[in-house]
């Protein structure tokens with residue numbers, strides 16, 4: 022008879038194999054979870070879990086923010102607001118080594134302020150920026166790597182769906198988490214810029230220079246066309262911080278603002294609205310299926326003693342706060358290799374949060390570090406959700422190329438992570454102004 | 457013969473999936489407007505729309521998450537990864553796809569079955585919630601979820617069958633372009 | 636081979652009900668029972684949320700869980716009425732005891748909600764009475780007109796009577812909601828001043844009790860799992876239930892006293908609005924019975940008076956008992972009056 026721990030560990034291994042064989046990620050998780058729970062606890066328990074869990078999650082107010090933020094981002098993308106942002110960034114940054122990649126990087130940062138999810142950010146910017154870079158003969162690994170990596174900013178720069186879920190689990194203020202993510206997000210974008218510039222400066226073949234034939238007036242005009250996105254962000258952040266609306270409600274306001282601005286600009290044709298709605302619905306459904314899988318997997322993990330056993334080991338070895346953060350961080354990085362971000366979040370938080378609370382660790386600060394782990398997990402093999410998402414819109418680029426491209430940014434991420442752990446004020450300075 | 461039959465069923469099933477997806481789009485729009493209206497009513501007129509949270513989550517969100525699952529599948533939108541897959545020989549890829557769609561159909565059938573049992577039960581007890589003066593029926597929302605999962609199951613079964621038809625594998629591989 | 640008992644709660648282990656109730660309870664059971672017992676906890680909704688936990692115990696997915704009838708209103712039609720009776724909650728000792736006695740001994744229809752679902756009610760604690768904690772000056776009852784008052788749905792009609800609106804926000808998010816102006820006041824147990832940081836936003840506390848949440852089940856047990864346990868474990872559980880209830884209430888009351896002391900010393904205004912609030916509430920309560928009965932009818936409950944009368948009589952009974960004996964031996968009182976008479 023296998024121990025529950027062994028069933029849990031084998032289950033994770035099988036799941037990784039199934040995902041590698043191109044099972045739907047949601048299916049791979051759900052299948053392993055269903056079989057695993059049946060082995061550990063019997064079919065009756067599995068049936069209850071299937072009856073209760075997927076419906077219960079669709080039925081939650083916190084998760085309602087997800088489709089609304091996707092709608093806001095999709096309208097912003099479909100009506101050309103994100104394109105104008107990327108265009109301005111491209112025109113202003115073309116003098117720089119790897120200028121288009123830097124532009125894509127900041128385009129992602131800008132888009133992150135509209136989107137609550139990394140996958141949405143990577144996919145949207147991937148559609149705009151990657152073809153541009155390939156057209157100017159940029160190295161495909163660099164072109165895809167930068168978007169896959171900078172797309173992870175979607176969860177660090179507010180709004181952020183994982184932050185909403187973290188706030189829910191850790192019982193901390195989502196508004197404070199949102200504001201805490203701003204500096205770390207910008208810091209990441211600047212470190213990425215450093216990586217791109219240095220790499221392209223050392224090896225110009227990676228990014229051939231782009232002819233700069235636009236005049237100054239054109240550049241200023243391009244900059245002037247970028248206003249809609251900041252305005253939408255103002256609506257979202259503003260309604261939250263003035264207490265006018267909760268995060269879920271602010272998402273609805275953001276969506277309405279995006280539609281209103283696009284209408285004002287004359288870009289809200291019926292076709293745009295129709296495509297935005299269908300795309301939002303399709304993306305929401307795709308995320309939801311993964312979430313069903315992740316939640317079922319979380320229930321499977323709760324039955325197997327895998328997380329408790331790991332937590333036990335951590336408690337035995339981790340004494341002071343920094344050691345605790347580092348040791349658990351290592352676990353999150355390893356788990357992040359295999360789990361999608363929502364899965365990691367749902368799996369790890371119920372187990373580890375009590376330990377952090379016991380150790381009196383600032384949960385806003387840790388929240389930001391945790392979001393960073395999620396960002397890293399999005400680009401690490403074998404399961405890098407952002408990379409899969411990017412791959413899904415770039416059928417001709419081999420997945421290995423994208424993984425190769427993000428390797429440099431992975432190193433940069435570890436550097437930023439060290440800064441965030443070493444200097445808590447990067448995360449806590451802005452929230453401290455709110456009080 | 458088999459091919460014509462499968463194509464016919466597929467045509468009908470995909471139309472149906474698209475139809476309930478339109479319902480999901482409507483739910484998304486109505487949810488957005490309902491939430492915004494509630495905030496305005498409660499902020500400016502001090503009279504919130506009673507039951508907004510419950511209606512949004514029980515009806516709009518359940519619709520918009522469950523109903524388009526089938527449509528997303530028929531468009532190949534569910535998230536997948538092909539780490540070791542692409543370099544494999546055709547026969548192996550075919551087999552792996554067969555296993556994938558068989559297990560998808562299997563899992564979804566079990567899920568449909570269980571969610572239907574739950575929906576029947578909640579209908580029989582007349583599942584409801586009383587919020588102050590506001591009486592909200594909950595059980596119909598269970599059937600919305602069943603409808604979405606059942607449609608997803610049917611699409612999965614059709615895709616499994618279509619693998620048996622010559623050229624079916626290539627059709628499956630083709631990711632649909634923008635709507 | 637140890638008997639494994641699984642317990643699931645949507646609340647984290649840190650809340651009073653768990654840290655002072657459930658965890659020490661199972662420790663004592665494990666120590667006192669001669670058969671070996673092992674407990675597996677599922678905290679903070681890691682398995683199911685509040686509504687799902689009831690279904691999980693019913694299906695035997697877990698052996699025991701924290702449940703609240705409010706989350707499963709159609710399954711718990713009679714018991715859901717007690718959530719409507721929130722204004723009848725007062726002294727937490729008397730309220731908890733009266734509710735527990737009603738369910739375990741005096742109201743077969745209430746118990747049937749549980750037995751029909753193949754589960755049994757083991758006991759309930761009660762929150763301490765709710766005060767109205769506001770973020771700005773409140774000097775008269777008219778100041779509350781037009782305000783947004785946070786509280787459970789049970790408070791919506793009282794808020795309406797005050798000319799205010801009720802708004803449902805989970806306790807952990809209330810401080811922030813009030814800080815950012817989403818709500819102006821909250822109907823909260825005074826213990827929450829510290830446990831949910833309401834201290835940070837409190838300006839005025841209208842300290843007139845208007846009810847307390849008590850319609851919960853600290854432990855709902857699956858019938859099959861219960862019958863499968865050996866007698867010594869069952870004995871230990873029944874013996875320890877009163878102790879757990881007493882410990883949870885004792886801890887809440889103690890926390891409440893400390894929280895009020897801190898609030899007063901930091902300059903929070905504590906007022907009864909010159910008695911006008913209490914008078915208005917008394918007037919409101921005159922019509923409350925009819926409103927609860929009306930809701931009961933919509934829930935499809937016949938002869939609801941009977942249930943309410945039984946509960947109200949038990950509250951009077953326990954208020955008298957506590958007036959006579961105090962609360963030092965509350966667990967013993969619970970044992971003598973309720974648990975010693977159980978046939979299990």
Ligand code: NA
Nearest residue numbers: 133175178180
């Ligand atoms: Na974002």
Ligand code: NA
Nearest residue numbers: 357358398404
């Ligand atoms: Na990963």
